[in-house]
Amino acid sequence: MGLITYMRTDSFRVASEAQAAARKYAMANYKFDTGRAVPEKPRAYRAKKGAQDAHEAIRPSDVWRTPESMAASLSRDQLKLYRLIWLRFLASQMSDAVFDATTVDIEAAGHFFRATGSVMKFPGFTAVYTEERDEDAEEERNQLLPELKEGQVLHLNELLPEQHFTQPPPRYTEASLVKELEKNGVGRPSTYAPIIETLRKRDYATLEQKRFKPTEVGLAVCDLLAEHFPSVVDLKFTAKIESELDKVADGSAGWVDVTEAVYKPLADALSTANVEVERVVIADEPTDELCPECGQANLVIKSGRYGKFVACPRYPDCTYRRSMAKKVNAVCPKCGGDMLERRSKKGRRFFGCANYPKCDFAAWNPPSGVNCIRCGAFTTASRVKAGTSYKCASPTCGHRWVAESGGGDE
Ligand SMILES: [Zn+2]
Ligand SMILES: [Zn+2]
Ligand SMILES: [Zn+2]
Incomplete structure (x- = not known):
């Protein structure tokens, strides 16, 4: 069953049947005292310049198939993704939320405190979904205030002396990086994921608290490209190539001319670089081992x-x-050695015995933290309908059992 429409698209267009279905669903399921769940006319969003409009926007193929009703037949990640698409689609067809912008002046012992923010008058689409905020600063400006009356006496809970500093722009998350690429016309929906994957696979950046942090290698490569291949790292140049390629795709430009215009200068720069650029030596990181x-x-x-x-x-x-390799909290069921988290040549994570190559034990799935109830070896776990399914990692045991979920909501 196809739960969503074609996903390699950045189109905003929504078929009128789907709009009608979303409106019907919203009216049936969201009742507000202060307004209607959907606006008078169905919502249409204007397409971005240069968007490939061959496909519709990514949306649920049937809005009446709620994430909850699909939960049993989807994996955890599939369900998360489906819920995101479903919520965003439904919210995109609902009424605007209404806020009152408010400034509250509070007097206390001759001192004035001012709070600015907004008071929600009508929830509209926010009853279904609000986007997670990336920037803390923005959140602060838009904070919601409770409803207050003039002259109302307030109680002081706590007094926090705080000093505010101007923050440097935050590092990119996967989502904010894609947004930035999109804004600059670099990459296309089908290439965003491979671009991000490359950053990690080649060790140009690591993710720390969901934000990209450049590595030594990443910084060195960036400096080198900026110096010797300025056009390659020029956003406008890259965006221009992307739009030239779009023209090849829709037949308004010939691929020979386009590739030649790109390839010739690049080939020249490469042969110059081969002669001129010195090998970059990345400094070793010391350890105390x-x-x-x-x-x-x-x-x-x-x-x-x-x-x-x-x-x-x-x-x-x-x-x-x-x-x-990172040591994980499990021992090798074959030889009793430490288990290490490693990466295969292709970058896939696996768990192997620290005594490799003397011991060849390895597993794809991470140790679950629960030991085998039969032999005591570590187990790997997966979610099943009834709870958690454990599988003993020992090749001589391999015992499996299911533990019913203990009422946790995870
Ligand atoms: Zn040595
Ligand atoms: Zn071993
Ligand atoms: Zn076992």
Whole structure:
């Protein structure tokens, strides 16, 4: 069953049947004292310039299939995604919310305090869905105030002395980076995910608290490109190529001319760079772990083509090296060694025995934290309808059982 329409699109267009269905659903399920759930006329959103409008917007194929009614037949991630699409679609067809902008002056012992914010008069679409805010600053400006009457006496709960500083712009999250790409006309709906994947796969940036932080390698590559390939990192140039490619797609430009115009200058820049650019050496990160092989130096973290690894700085006199791996809270069911979180050459996460290559035990799924009720080895877990299904990781046991959910809402 197709729950949503074609998803590789940035179109805002919604078929009139779908609009009608959403309006009917909203009117039937959201009743307000102070207004109607949907506006007089169905909502249409203007398309962005250059949007590929061959497909409709991403929406549920039938709005009456609520996320709740689909929960049993979807995986957790599928359900999360479906709920997001469903909520946003429904909200996009509902009435505006109405706020009163308010300034409250409060007098206390001869001092004045001022609070500015807004009071909600009518919830409209916000009864269904509001976007998660990225920037804290914005939240502060738009804070909701409770309803107050003039002359009302207020009680002081707490007095917090605070100083506000101007914040640097926050680092990009996956979502805000895509928004920025979109704003600049770089990338297309089908390439946003691969672009973000590349940042991580090549170790250009790591995600910390859901925000991208550039790595040493990322900074070095960026500097190098800016110096030797200015056109490649020029937003306008890249956006122009994207729109040229769109023209090739709709037949109004020939691909030979377009690729030639892009390729020739790039080929020239590459051959110049081959001669002129020096190899960039990324500084090693020190650790306080003594080399277990020679015992004469502390190990360092090096950056290589496949990401980071730990090695002895006395190379080539000492050849000790191992992959960067995080220890996880489980022991190898084959040999009792530590289990490490690792990445395959293709970047996929897996869990392997620290005694590799002497021991070859490995598992794709993370240890669940629950041990096998039969042999005590670690288990991996997956969600099933009735609760949690555990599978023993020991190749000689492999026991499976289902634990009913204990009423938690997760
Ligand atoms: Zn060594
Ligand atoms: Zn092992
Ligand atoms: Zn077992």
